[in-house]
Amino acid sequence: MATNASWLQEQNREREDYKNEGKYQRRITFKGIICNKIVKGWIFLTIFATVVPVLVYYFVVDQGTYKTNNSSTCSIKSEFRVPCGKINISSADCEKIHCCFELSTETCYHYLPSKYSYDFDENTNGYVAVQKSTPYDSASIQKLNISINEINENKVSIILHEDTVDVSTNTLNSAKNYKVKIADEKLIVEVYRSEDDDLLLSTAKGPLIASNNYSEWSFYLTNQTLLGLNQTLITVDENSTFNAVIYKNNYDHYTLPVFWAYKNKQFHGIVIKHDGPMEITILPSYMVILKSLTGGKIEVELSVGPTPTLLHDQQLVAQNIPSYWTMDTYMCRRGDNVNLTQLIKEYSLDLQATSDCIHENLLAAMMKDNGTNLQGVRGILGQLKEQGIKFLLSVPPQIFGNTTDLYKEAVSLDVLYKYNSTIYKGKYLKQDVVYPDYGHSKIQSYLKAFSTFLVTYIDIEDIDGFVLNANWPANDNYRISNLSFPYFTEDLREAMSNTLPWNSTLNNGSVLHLQKHNTYGYDQLTSMKTYFNSTNPNIFVTSASDTFGDGRPTIIQNVNASWSNLYSHIDNVLFNSIVGNHLVNTPVCGDTAVYDSVIQETLCIRWYLVAATMPAFRIGSTEPWRDPENLNTAFATQTVQRAIQRRKMFLPYYYTLLSRNEPALRPMFYDYYENTTTFSMKHQYMIGENILIAHPLSSGRTKLQVYLPSRIGVWYELWGGKMYNSTGEAWIDIDVVETDFVAFVSQGSVLPLRTDNIFNFIVALNCTSKICEASGTLFEESYLNFNATDTAITISGIPQNCNFTLENVTLYHYTNVSIVTYYTNKNASLCSGEDNITIDYTTESEDGIFI
Template identity: 25%
Template sequence: MIPHINDSKEEFVDSEVFYPYEKLNNIKWYDRILLNQPLKITIVFIILGIAVPLLLYHFYFFTALNIPPSDGFSIGSCLIPRETRLACGVGQMPEEECHHQCCYDRNLHMCFHRIPSRFSYIIDQPWSDDIVLHPRIATVPFSNQNSIPQVRLSIDEESATHLAITFYNSRNTSFPSKRLSDKEYSYEVGTPEINIAVNASQGTIFNTAGGPLIASDNIWEIAFKLTNETMYGLGEIPLKKNTTKIIYSNDGDMSSIPLIFAKINTSFHGLLIDVNEPTEILVHPGGQIVVRSITNYGLKFHLFVGPEPKGIMEDVMKIIGHHKQLEYWMLGIHNFENAFANTPQWNLSLVNDNQLYLFKHNTYGNDFAKAFAKKDNSTPIWSSSLWMNGGFAINRQNIDASWTNLHRELIAAALGGISGHWLWSSPICGDTENFNHTTQSNLCVKWYLAATYFPMIKIHSRKYMRYPTAFNGTHRSIIIEALNRRLGLLPYFYTTLQEGPLLRPMFYQFPLSEALHDIDTQFSVGDSLLVVPNLTPFQSHVHMWLPPGTWYELWSGLKLEANEGDPITMMTAEADFLTFIKGGSILIYQKEAQSTAESTQFLTPFSVIIALECTTDNETSVCQASGKQFITKNMSLVFVANDTNMTITADGKDFDPICDIGSGFWAYDIQFINIYGMDEEMNNYDNYRQLNTFVDLCHLETDEEIVVNLLS
């Protein structure tokens, strides 16, 4: 407004004038905040730092009420990230069915345990084997059944590397336990809410970590952690998280020992779940192992320190035993017109010895084998659905013919072997009616090639004929050639199976080579061979990750040039099953197969492949290789070679099997020797030197050694 002169005659009074700055005296507090820029920024940060996290907790964790318990023990928190929550009871359920001592997520409709869980057992004094544990909560979150009022914990120091942990109903029995002064582990039992932690040189190898321990007359549950890293077993390499496995002797079960190999850095430890009743094993996304069993007895676990997978397997086999009377003919081909019968379906209403039948179901295979042995006064070689018993050959059954199952069977055979079942069999092309002879012939061919390296080779022809002569043309030729090649490799297989499993995963054979641990597409065969199968239709190449050492293609002598852990791409064909031999090995085999394993063993001369491992020392090349051929438990042949000579000696004096005309059952001579890794100018074939000779092994009856000149 334009200023103007006041025309009033009255005197201008200054106090009557209302100045704008006087309005500041009447500004409200919220106006001051809105007008103050630094204060606004401060308030925004306070909201972001406090209110937003509270909202995230509300919507992401969404807890039940944390009402302090009346027993005076830990409250437990429901503020648990969703990926680490353990289901309380069956998990997914309406809120009104969730046990009042659990937490509940209204968004996911999930009932879950607090951390630490309120479902635990407590003791009011330092733990010992004879102390009785009492449940903290009188009921369990499975239909609010009553908790078993008296439970005991037994910790048995079985050996320096083997610890047994047993939770059991103290009303039924009691377990004395051993204590050792010299052991490679230590353990602590926390009180008053029980918690078990086992430590070894590699770190903590078992920890219940405040998880639930639930015991009732119908179901037991426990949760624990073995490692924050990778695990292997239960049919998978590696064992995937969010996976559920069922231990149950019937269609679809694991048909193997429930053994888990857990890794910490490059060290391994193992856990064997020793239960007889139907049991569920959950590998939780958070890394916990949750074991639930339909049992009224309890839960038992064997913990093995390792630190190598081989040591774990050896400890397991001390528990389960294994078949020590391997007969050579067992490695041949077995064709069954009818598959072994499945174990009967379990039934809650079927009573057996005053128990529900489901509590006895998993022992069916062993009970059958014992009854057969008692009646026939002999030990059966195969029995169906054996449980925790290495004394028989596993009868793998109910396998559909598919490319996926072929891969699974290779993994299962490898894991089964290192779990203690060295005599593992898998039905070639499956054994169910899910088989199409027209469309799955290529699959069957590949399955026969893979079965070349199985400990036991078994063909089921119950309804659909899957034996070799049921195929035509090229398919039949490839299958017969694969089976003949297997017969030729049986001397090596027979020797390997005296001391260890045949088919082996990479993490077992090369525990120090971390780049190979998770690979499930290549397998060791004993210590000297490696197979890299093509496991998809019309596959034209395979990827191989090179293990430590020098490697040659088994039949051509081609040397692989790469560093440890490097991927190598190799061409393959429908009839190929790429096989490699490790430098430093001597392989004894029989080149020309006869009609059976036993006739090949007796009539076909030995052949030898020497794969040299050469190193340079002070600019001098040193090459060496060694191997062994098991003849009987009283004698083996020992082979040692360099790039000029091979020396053969006998470990033992039982020469009758190879030299006695009337009772001998082994070949007595060597006629072909191939040498891999020599200087190129020494080769008389593309990648190797071949020597046609005659070596009479019976000279060892009178001579201490036989020396063969490899340059003659």
């Protein structure tokens, strides 16, 4: 721990916009002129006569609360002002709660430094609340502390907690890439980069407020570029704020409390760890304000980067490589119907799908069926297995009905949520339901009863995986109306409705759901994995609601079809991908009833083309159906089927990236942040390092502007090989139509495209040296390596038991103009029993002639 005795002076210097630094530097260059005594006198008189009256008016007349005898000040740039107290508060009430008021905008905001802080008290040898109550009249927690947990040389946790709460901490004796400083006089922490003393995080610019049902903590990460809350670039207008609520709900069950910051050409990032409902506000200055309704412990885990790749690796929890089939086309219809007879009658096998759920309500319908349709379910599963289609069972968290043996076992085990000491009954799919607590100590016994119920309809070995849907958990008949919280906004009201009541209880009433809500989905996922992995270690389990760090794909639900939603979901997917959710996906063409199959056909085609670039692919909706066979025209059906087939060729490439624990999808700045223009690009992105994808994200577009990073000297159009030299002007305009799959490949790349066991190679040569060459890798059971020139390709690492054949090689080459040459053969075998093989494009082989 280090002291920072001059932090007040530093904060007063920094309370203005950092953009002024440039002005100060320019002033120094005129030092000789300014130091002239006559000039200095005139400058002083001019400033005094013009500036001082303005400042007096601004501070005294307009704001009305400026006090010259107080170390705190109200003279804060508007973009740094942290709101204080209730909305529409009066000037008098604002002053009563020790905050500043501006008459022109009628806003109440905190002083700098805020008068809400925790100062060191020598009598108690701890940090004590300056104010006895919060701005919302709740009693302040009297003593707080900040603990530092040094995880490794690149990662550190800052934990805010009550003084009486013990937290696990660690201090590293080895060298670290960060320095942590805590001020003696106030409970303020700052983290610096060891190499250059660059400030990475500061809590000095906002208030620190803590009570049993409200806490507020602010931190500052950068004055340049901020990313987070599923946004690859957070932009805040000068007179507005950006707000998000972290409380899993119908329409926002996948936002992660993760931020990346870019400053001085380097990246760093944080993960916020807090179980209760939290509202996060971003000011125009990029100050981040956390407001929690539960108080308690808040942890901020900081990683130092400094590159996007290193930051990704530091935040990533080690992951197992998923089974290859989990990237295949997944089909799952939705709706309100829970009549099993009707679901079976309506079901038709979709041969475009390689995995299927029959219907998202299958399990609910089985719970309501009482064994009537056993043979119907088994018959459909038999069809799936005959076609080689994987079966994924959708599992909502709720128990339907109150007469089944499963319900009775849950009651006996006392694992159900309660309200006013009785079992809480909610509504889902217009049915009465109850809710198990998946974090309960007896939940494994409940899952044993659940498994027993399943086998009456489905053999467990026929289940390839579970999809945990609506597990925020969904509840149709609850809308929060009480005003028990001192701080409450409409955003919080929306987020805390249509789920379990916040004051429903578990563990015999000792724990409120409010405290566990955000981990409900994660508890279901981990408990299901624990139980079913014991008998089938390879069973796949994924969830609609998860917490940061597990790395499982999040199933996104309740998305209306619109161009704006497609645009925003690309952004969401890109950010999720680089913070660890590698199997990203989007609900193709939306999944709600808000969809017009005629008017929105172009949108749906583009949505398929976007989804075809992602490692996970999910088609599932209510009526009208949006699977290929049910689109409005034969043209649309054929177009999206081609997109699915083209995507299938890239699955080995995606799988190779996943095997290296790399994000398959990545925003442009991930690899090319040296050009800060890439931060705002959302219509184009990368698949790995070598493939650039671009989309027209509106209807009727005939032109598309694409940025080709100049670090790569030449980009080839992926499907035709047209060469684009990006060393000069990096922006190009291309003609597009609604069915175009716009993609480019970087020079020096070998792209191995595989369908079943047949390979096709795209060789994008780099001819900047005397030898034209390219390379690539592919992960099968081990890594295959490819090295190519303009005359031959060498493949090494070939497994002994392989059965690969080569269909063709497509060679992209350049001299002064683009040249595309195709070399084909007749499915030559790549398996000679040797570890490597070299194929000369110009020679005759036993299998055919390259032409």
